[in-house]
Amino acid sequence: MRIHIQNPVDDPLFLFSRDMWEAAAARAPDIGDGHDVTIGDTGADFAAGIAEAEALITEVGVVAAQFPVAAPRLRLLFVTNAGLDRLAPFDWLPPDVALLNNAGVHAGKAGEFAIMSILMLVNRVPEMVTHQRAGRWQKLWGAVAGGRRVTIVGLGSLGGAAATQAARFGMRVTGVRATARPHPACAEVISVASLDRVLPHTDFLVLACPLTDATRGLIDRARLRLLPRGAGLVNIGRGALIDQDALCDLLDNGHLSGAVLDVFIPEPIPPGHRLWNTRNLIISPHTSADDPNTYNPRSLDLFFANLRAWREGRPLPNLFDPARGY
Amino acid sequence: MRIHIQNPVDDPLFLFSRDMWEAAAARAPDIGDGHDVTIGDTGADFAAGIAEAEALITEVGVVAAQFPVAAPRLRLLFVTNAGLDRLAPFDWLPPDVALLNNAGVHAGKAGEFAIMSILMLVNRVPEMVTHQRAGRWQKLWGAVAGGRRVTIVGLGSLGGAAATQAARFGMRVTGVRATARPHPACAEVISVASLDRVLPHTDFLVLACPLTDATRGLIDRARLRLLPRGAGLVNIGRGALIDQDALCDLLDNGHLSGAVLDVFIPEPIPPGHRLWNTRNLIISPHTSADDPNTYNPRSLDLFFANLRAWREGRPLPNLFDPARGY
Numbered sequence: 305m306r307i308h309i310q311n312p313v314d315d316p317l318f319l320f321s322r323d324m325w326e327a328a329a330a331r332a333p334d335i336g337d338g339h340d341v342t343i344g345d346t347g348a349d350f351a352a353g354i355a356e357a358e359a360l361i362t363e364v365g366v367v368a369a370q371f372p373v374a375a376p377r378l379r380l381l382f383v384t385n386a387g388l389d390r391l392a393p394f395d396w397l398p399p400d401v402a403l404l405n406n407a408g409v410h411a412g413k414a415g416e417f418a419i420m421s422i423l424m425l426v427n428r429v430p431e432m433v434t435h436q437r438a439g440r441w442q443k444l445w446g447a448v449a450g451g452r453r454v455t456i457v458g459l460g461s462l463g464g465a466a467a468t469q470a471a472r473f474g475m476r477v478t479g480v481r482a483t484a485r486p487h488p489a490c491a492e493v494i495s496v497a498s499l500d501r502v503l504p505h506t507d508f509l510v511l512a513c514p515l516t517d518a519t520r521g522l523i524d525r526a527r528l529r530l531l532p533r534g535a536g537l538v539n540i541g542r543g544a545l546i547d548q549d550a551l552c553d554l555l556d557n558g559h560l561s562g563a564v565l566d567v568f569i570p571e572p573i574p575p576g577h578r579l580w581n582t583r584n585l586i587i588s589p590h591t592s593a594d595d596p597n598t599y600n601p602r603s604l605d606l607f608f609a610n611l612r613a614w615r616e617g618r619p620l621p622n623l624f625d626p627a628r629g630y
Numbered sequence: 631m632r633i634h635i636q637n638p639v640d641d642p643l644f645l646f647s648r649d650m651w652e653a654a655a656a657r658a659p660d661i662g663d664g665h666d667v668t669i670g671d672t673g674a675d676f677a678a679g680i681a682e683a684e685a686l687i688t689e690v691g692v693v694a695a696q697f698p699v700a701a702p703r704l705r706l707l708f709v710t711n712a713g714l715d716r717l718a719p720f721d722w723l724p725p726d727v728a729l730l731n732n733a734g735v736h737a738g739k740a741g742e743f744a745i746m747s748i749l750m751l752v753n754r755v756p757e758m759v760t761h762q763r764a765g766r767w768q769k770l771w772g773a774v775a776g777g778r779r780v781t782i783v784g785l786g787s788l789g790g791a792a793a794t795q796a797a798r799f800g801m802r803v804t805g806v807r808a809t810a811r812p813h814p815a816c817a818e819v820i821s822v823a824s825l826d827r828v829l830p831h832t833d834f835l836v837l838a839c840p841l842t843d844a845t846r847g848l849i850d851r852a853r854l855r856l857l858p859r860g861a862g863l864v865n866i867g868r869g870a871l872i873d874q875d876a877l878c879d880l881l882d883n884g885h886l887s888g889a890v891l892d893v894f895i896p897e898p899i900p901p902g903h904r905l906w907n908t909r910n911l912i913i914s915p916h917t918s919a920d921d922p923n924t925y926n927p928r929s930l931d932l933f934f935a936n937l938r939a940w941r942e943g944r945p946l947p948n949l950f951d952p953a954r955g956y
Contacts, residue, residue: 413774436906448742589768594771
């Protein structure tokens with residue numbers, strides 16, 4: 305197969321190399337051989353690659369900058385990101401091309417980041433950091449995780465990994481997704497329509513769903529107020545899932561005891577933005593799910609899994625549905 | 631048995647109550663009945679109680695303030711703290727009294743705090759908080775925990791719980807204790823004499839040992855420098871285990887990438903102390919191991935376990951050895 309890999313423009317930690325490709329191909333011996341692979345960095349490289357490529361592997365920024373483009377032989381477009389909301393609407397996608405995202409590559413790292421964040425809330429670390437910034441010794445006692453109530457919105461690879469970790473710590477996990485199918489790590493799964501019923505009984509709310517028309521602004525001010533006093537929040541999904549200003553208000557007035565956020569509106573957060581000085585808030589710079597040492601190798605493993613399914617005529621595990629948004 | 635419980639003077643979250651006693655006695659039906667129990671708060675209560683008590687249950691501050699004291703019938707002194715270094719030297723202890731500490735009560739909470747702290751270092755949260763304090767968006771990528779090297783000094787109830795948690799996350803755990811007996815969660819256990827050999831191969835150093843003559847200043851400037859550049863440190867033991875000034879220097883100059891500390895010299899940390907503004911340091915106010923909701927009930931469970939052993943003439947599980955210091 306004629307495969308082109310286009311590296312990101314300004315992300316030196318996430319470059320694909322020939323060695324990386326060959327190592328991944330060796331891990332998939334049934335499907336890894338016999339490909340004609342180019343790896344590009346410049347616009348000229350992309351133009352030469354896309355003219356011939358049957359498969360393109362690249363990240364969301366390159367797609368946003370280059371498409372629509374003439375791609376006469378393209379059949380598989382593997383985008384090395386999980387959330388493709390930046391690419392909506394998807395009218396630039398040629399009709400014969402299967403769009404694949406990178407869902408699954410983030411699960412290990414994201415699950416660890418999620419349980420770390422939940423434990424930080426259980427232990428009241430955001431409040432400790434607020435006192436530390438003020439140079440003030442203030443005794444604060446946390447608790448143990450067991451028995452505390454976690455509600456996780458989104459049970460895809462990120463939310464599912466978060467649920468599995470929370471369950472390992474003996475927490476009572478409620479999952480929320482579009483349809484109320486069960487999940488092995490969740491004591492209960494509800495549909496998003498029932499969210500208002502569980503929020504008053506939630507100690508920690510974790511957002512791990514994609515940003516779509518259905519989820520934009522899902523956690524608005526009224527829903528944040530449904531959380532009990534002292535509750536905490538983790539967001540590893542997208543900033544626009546939540547009314548960020550309402551969240552800052554409820555942190556500053558003490559209704560919520562803490563938040564660990566990896567995603568914001570806008571990113572980067574500009575200097576002087578109120579987020580920098582909101583009480584009991586920990587800011588992670590949108591890196592919760594990405595480990596540079598394992599990201600690209602695991603992405604290529606996922607690409608080969610999809611290529612195998614495509615060759616065998618099976619459903620593609622990472623096929624992205626533009627209508628659904630994930 | 632005539633039992634006196636003396637509550638702490640200034641710690642309203644950690645008061646024993648009659649209900650709490652009766653609930654614990656009901657959980658130990660073979661040994662919980664038939665005791666004559668007083669619970670005191672004032673100095674007069676203590677004086678009346680100690681005159682008759684065969685067992686005294688209280689915290690380290692009360693012991694420091696009240697002993698030596700005439701305690702003619704006393705046989706068991708259960709101190710509801712794990713580290714009793716504040717009470718050294720132990721010349722105030724009447725010769726017929728078995729001194730018991732509270733080792734074990736902290737394991738669940740401390741293990742969770744330890745793995746939270748390790749995951750914060752893996753994810754570079756201390757650096758993120760430093761950038762946040764400066765109002766600066768700076769991309770920083772963490773990693774996954776699996777395969778990272780943790781060295782845990784002290785494998786008692788705190789360190790053992792930390793080792794168990796780290797092993798669950800696939801980390802390579804080296805334990806350090808006085809003698810190199812194996813531990814189920816550790817790939818290797820070394821004696822403290824071999825510490826310098828493992829420090830250069832340690833990503834995260836966790837201190838969870840008691841403060842004794844043998845451990846005071848154990849992690850001095852030279853040993854901190856043996857850690858590889860980018861290593862991180864967690865201290866849930868005692869502040870005096872470490873050269874705190876050297877630690878601050880190595881955080882400020884970037885040799886260490888982060889630290890999560892629960893213990894300090896002195897406590898409380900005074901206003902204006904350099905710790906408040908040391909880079910990449912998270913300060914927890916010496917509460918890592920204590921959950922007010924479960925602390926006293928679990929302490930009473932431990933007391934009954936020791937009382938059972940004492941009645942049956944078995945070794946006391948929580949017998950404190952003044953010569954050893956734990």
